[in-house]
Amino acid sequence: QYQIYVRGLQDAVPPFTTDLGALEDQARDRLGPKPYWYIAGAAGTGATARANRAAFDRHRIVPRMLRDATARDQRTTVLGSELPAPVVLAPIGVQSQVHPEGELATARAAAATGVPMVLSTAASHTIEEVAEANGDGQRWFQLYWPHDDEVTASILKRARTSGYTALVVTLDTWQLAWRPHDLDQAYLPFLRGDGVAIPLSDPVFRSRLERPVEEDPQGAAMQWLPIFSGKAHTWDELGFLREHWDGPIVLKGIVHPEDARRAVRAGMDGIVVSNHGGRQVDGAVAALDALVDVVAEVGTETEVLFDSGIRSGADVFKALALGARAVLLGRPYVYGLALGGAAGVEHVVRGLLADFDLTMGLSGCTTLADIGPDTLHAGGGGE
Numbered sequence: 234q235y236q237i238y239v240r241g242l243q244d245a246v247p248p249f250t251t252d253l254g255a256l257e258d259q260a261r262d263r264l265g266p267k268p269y270w271y272i273a274g275a276a277g278t279g280a281t282a283r284a285n286r287a288a289f290d291r292h293r294i295v296p297r298m299l300r301d302a303t304a305r306d307q308r309t310t311v312l313g314s315e316l317p318a319p320v321v322l323a324p325i326g327v328q329s330q331v332h333p334e335g336e337l338a339t340a341r342a343a344a345a346t347g348v349p350m351v352l353s354t355a356a357s358h359t360i361e362e363v364a365e366a367n368g369d370g371q372r373w374f375q376l377y378w379p380h381d382d383e384v385t386a387s388i389l390k391r392a393r394t395s396g397y398t399a400l401v402v403t404l405d406t407w408q409l410a411w412r413p414h415d416l417d418q419a420y421l422p423f424l425r426g427d428g429v430a431i432p433l434s435d436p437v438f439r440s441r442l443e444r445p446v447e448e449d450p451q452g453a454a455m456q457w458l459p460i461f462s463g464k465a466h467t468w469d470e471l472g473f474l475r476e477h478w479d480g481p482i483v484l485k486g487i488v489h490p491e492d493a494r495r496a497v498r499a500g501m502d503g504i505v506v507s508n509h510g511g512r513q514v515d516g517a518v519a520a521l522d523a524l525v526d527v528v529a530e531v532g533t534e535t536e537v538l539f540d541s542g543i544r545s546g547a548d549v550f551k552a553l554a555l556g557a558r559a560v561l562l563g564r565p566y567v568y569g570l571a572l573g574g575a576a577g578v579e580h581v582v583r584g585l586l587a588d589f590d591l592t593m594g595l596s597g598c599t600t601l602a603d604i605g606p607d608t609l610h611a612g613g614g615g616e
């Protein structure tokens with residue numbers, strides 16, 4: 234626990250900033266404007282992305298004193314798996330746009346730190362390649378649910394066979410939202426061949442193509458578009474996923490308590506309260522505010538995970554205090570990937586876990602069970 238002081242004595246400056254907010258500026262200098270804005274940008278006016286952060290700022294921790302919090306334990310169980318910390322790497326598509334190793338580097342960093350990664354359907358590498366890079370690590374699979382049952386079944390089977398344990402079904406992005414930064418720069422990275430590795434490597438999808446992928450990769454990518462985008466699925470279809478996935482299923486993108494209730498009724502194993510980092514409905518409720526409502530509705534009945542706006546150990550603490558079982562980290566680890574590949578992702582994850590550990594200790598908490606609603610100021614405490 235003396236490492237931070239000793240490092241100071243040795244002038245051991247870390248390779249990248251330890252401030253996840255400042256990391257964004259460093260990544261901006263490294264990336265060109267197109268990928269940078271694709272990642273940093275949000276929907277519409279950015280109101281929801283700002284609201285995500287403002288909600289964290291409104292909640293304040295009330296540290297407790299004269300408690301022995303020297304020995305701390307972040308371990309937890311999520312969806313039946315033991316995790317070293319309540320942190321998971323969120324599904325982020327097209328990672329090769331920021332680093333040539335893309336999801337392979339993320340998979341190695343996840344394995345090295347022990348946190349699970351969630352592989353996106355819009356990944357730049359295949360399900361099998363990422364599984365191999367992740368080795369003994371924990372991996373979950375995120376589904377953008379295709380409108381072709383045979384393709385869906387094939388992708389799910391590949392993920393199960395490759396050792397992905399949980400299925401995260403993203404509901405809020407059945408159509409891309411109005412994203413001015415990407416529209417202005419005509420930037421759609423996931424269809425430029427970098428974010429379609431999974432369908433293009435899928436035997437069932439390939440069998441649908443008029444011309445082989447090798448002859449016309451761009452055409453194949455365009456054929457993927459109507460299969461995975463443009464139309465929402467409905468509650469009554471969830472049974473199909475249950476039939477084709479024999480592990481835990483969580484629904485990502487739930488923000489309304491009644492939808493959370495429906496998810497429980499539909500026999501789902503958990504939900505991720507998320508507004509996609511403010512990238513879908515501009516003007517949507519801040520994710521942390523939605524977390525409070527959803528936990529009040531179903532918090533004792535299902536596992537409620539959270540993302541959208543996590544930038545520090547204190548943020549992890551606050552989300553847990555408000556009832557999240559674990560959080561998903563989004564943009565910050567992609568900035569780490571941009572700056573330093575697997576080592577950069579590792580730097581970000583280790584920094585976040587260390588920051589969270591110090592926040593726990595200095596707040597008088599030794600286990601995650603100590604982080605309840607009473608650790609936050611009842612009146613919020615923001616400006």
Ligand code: FNR
Pocket residue numbers: 271272273323324325326327353354355375403485507508509510511512540541542543561562563564565
């Ligand atoms: C995402 N997100 C996302 N979600 C998903 O289910 N599948 C995906 O392919 C992607 N792709 C993606 C790309 C980029 C560049 C971003 C920033 C986000 C959403 C992601 O999983 C998560 O919900 C948000 O990133 C969380 O917000 P923060 O932590 O980035 O603020």
